[in-house]
Structure formats: C-alpha cells, structure tokens
Amino acid sequence: MxxxxxxxxxxxxxxxxxxxxxxxxxxxxxxxxxxxxxxxxxxxxxxxxxxxxxxxxxxxxxxxxxxxxxxxxxxxxxxxxxxxxxxxxxxxxxxxxxxxxxxxxxxxxxxxxxxxxxxxxxxxxxxxxxxxxxxxxxxxxxxxxxxxxxxxxxxxxxxxxxxxxxxxxVDPVLNLSPITKQKVQKILQKEKIAASPVLISVRFWKNNTKYLDIIAQVADELVKAGEQVVFVPMHEPVDREASQYVLSKMAQEAQILNEYDVRTLMGIIGESKLMIGMRLHALIIATAMGIPSIGISYDPKIDQFLAQLNQTPVGTTDDLDFKTLLDQVKYVLAHIEDNRQEVEKRLPALKELAWRPAKMIAQFYTKNN
CATH class of the missing domain: 3.40.50.2000 (Glycogen Phosphorylase B;)
Structure with missing residues (x-):
C-alpha cells in the first residue's frame, strides 16, 4: 500500500x-x-x-x-x-x-x-x-x-x-499460512504419521454420543481398508476427550494428534488426504490447504461454510447414518484428485475475500488520519 x-x-x-x-x-x-x-x-x-x-x-x-x-x-x-x-x-x-x-x-x-x-x-x-x-x-x-x-x-x-x-x-483463516513443509515432515515422523492420513475432528454435543459411535464404526472401516486415521483435537481439552471416546469405541488402531499451534496444525492438515470434520475451523483449514473435507453439522455455521464450497453436510449430530457417511467417505477417496482440484479451483476467490476486511479498515484510517 x-x-x-x-x-x-x-x-x-x-x-x-x-x-x-x-x-x-x-x-x-x-x-x-x-x-x-x-x-x-x-x-x-x-x-x-x-x-x-x-x-x-x-x-x-x-x-x-x-x-x-x-x-x-x-x-x-x-x-x-x-x-x-x-x-x-x-x-x-x-x-x-x-x-x-x-x-x-x-x-x-x-x-x-x-x-x-x-x-x-x-x-x-x-x-x-x-x-x-x-x-x-x-x-x-x-x-x-x-x-x-x-x-x-x-x-x-x-x-x-x-x-x-x-x-x-469469508472466514479470515482461509488466508493463514502454514509452517514450512520441512518442519511438518519432522513432526509427522515424530508422531509416526505416514503420508496422506485421513483426519477426523470431533466434539461432544449436548448429551448425544450416537453420532460418535457411528464415526468410530466408519473409522474402523477406514483402518481395515488400509488408511491411517488420526484424530485432530481443535479445542483442548474437550475435543481430546471426545477423540478418546471415539477411540474407545473402535476395534481398530488409530491415534490422536498432540497439541500444536495453529500454523503447525495447518501444515499437518495440508499433508492429509481427507478431513472428516465437525469443528468449523477443521473444515476451513483443510480447505485453505486444498484438502477435501466432509462436514458433520451440529450448528448452522457448518452448513453455511459448506455452502460456500457448494457442499452440504453428510449428516447432523441428530441424524448421522453409518452407511451414508461410509459411502460418502468411499466416494471422496475414490475421486480424491478430482475433489482436490475442485477445492483448489475455488481457493483464489475465497482468499481474495478473506483479505477484504483488513483492506477496508486500512482505507478508513488512511482517509481519516
């Protein structure tokens, strides 16, 4: 400027x-x-x-x-x-x-x-x-x-x-930049995370845990199909507890990511192949990094963000269905490159919108200095 x-x-x-x-x-x-x-x-x-x-x-x-x-x-x-x-x-x-x-x-x-x-x-x-x-x-x-x-x-x-x-x-996080790939690779090695894991972000919502049981079943199917499943807590410590609950319901092995700062989290998410997310910013960060996502809604803000990507939630905490979620996960994984390209095609326009509030505030002060 x-x-x-x-x-x-x-x-x-x-x-x-x-x-x-x-x-x-x-x-x-x-x-x-x-x-x-x-x-x-x-x-x-x-x-x-x-x-x-x-x-x-x-x-x-x-x-x-x-x-x-x-x-x-x-x-x-x-x-x-x-x-x-x-x-x-x-x-x-x-x-x-x-x-x-x-x-x-x-x-x-x-x-x-x-x-x-x-x-x-x-x-x-x-x-x-x-x-x-x-x-x-x-x-x-x-x-x-x-x-x-x-x-x-x-x-x-x-x-x-x-x-x-x-x-x-749009949400300003769409313009945030991650740490370097070199730093990310060191963390992935330390965490014993292989290339392109499937990430899952969960939270507790009200007194309902049925949707978490369904996510556990789908996670089991993913592991059986050869995918590495890693849970990503977005709000400590409550999301870590929700992730531990899902792990306790699984028959297969999965892991929970350790706590990291936001830019490190972005870098890690950027090395995944798919985000299955409940938390809004798990979905937003995945999008910012060009990673396809599947949203599970507990609040209208999830639906509203997905609409900006021309998507709808796969289900809600009240009506999530095992077969519907599993079918959607299988479909996205089977067409992963097409899905990545679709996300990346939308990113430039979204990123431009994410800058605008800062630009408008700057203009106000330059005019009223």
Missing amino acids: GFGGKLVVKRVLISGYYGFDNAGDEAVLQSIIEALKKEAPFIKPVVLSANPEKTAKLYKVEAVHRFRLIDIWKSMRQADGLISGGGSLLQDATGKLTIPYYMGIIQLAQLLGKPTFIYAQGIGPVHRKGFYPVIRSGFNKAKYISTRDRESAKLLQEMKISADKIDVV
Missing part, C-alpha cells in the same frame, strides 16, 4: 473468543493479525484475551485480560479503534451472556467515540429477539461491517440493518 511511514501508529483493540485454547478462534486471531500487518502495518493490535500472557507471547502483540473491566476501560480510552471478530460471537446458543459481553465491548468503544469495525463475523443463532435492538444499535454505529457468510448478513437484515452496510466476505 506504500504508506511510507507517514501514518501515525494506531492502537486498535481486537475483541473475540481468544485465549481459551480453541484452535479455530486462535487461527482467526492469527489471520487477522497477519492481514493487518500486510494491509495496515501502521496498526498496533491490542488483544482482549482470557490468557493475555500466552496471547502476547504467541502473537508478539500487546494483550489485556478480557474480564478485567478496569484494564479494558484504560485500554479502550488509549485506543484508536475496536475490531470485533471474527468468529461466532453474536449468538445465544452457548449462553445468554455471550451477546451482552461482546455488544458491551462494542458499546463501550462507541461511548468513548472510537471507530468500530465488525470483522468477518458469523452471526446467530439469536433465539432471544430482545437482543435484536441492542445489536442493531451497535452495528448501525459501526464504521464497517463484514460477515463471513450470506446467512449472517440475512439475519442482520432481519434486525433492520441495511444490506448496503454489510460486506459479505
């Missing part, structure tokens, strides 16, 4: 689900930091995190505890703006305090006269309609709004936020 050092450094707070050891959200944070570094190098990110020490060390940024109100207040007063996102922040499926927290941060920024930017957010589900006016008020005052899918944009329009104000982009 050629700023030539003329722009004054801007301190911008970043608010999201950061510091909770969720690989998906950490990937979102890293991708936002990388995009800002590329498009707006004059921005100094300050991250609101549940573990500020770890966040500061991992990403070489300033970090503030997301639950210490005095620290948030001081940081917000010193800031030149707020980025809210990415991820699924404005939804009430995980609890009734989630939306008030994230909207409270946005409202505080706006109260102090700070420009606010909504960065590639997935909106909803919002079951409590009482939240609509709160979201509408905060978003209408935002300088820039982007959602990661069309369904999120439609929900905002239902809340009476103008379609002209909403930029529909």
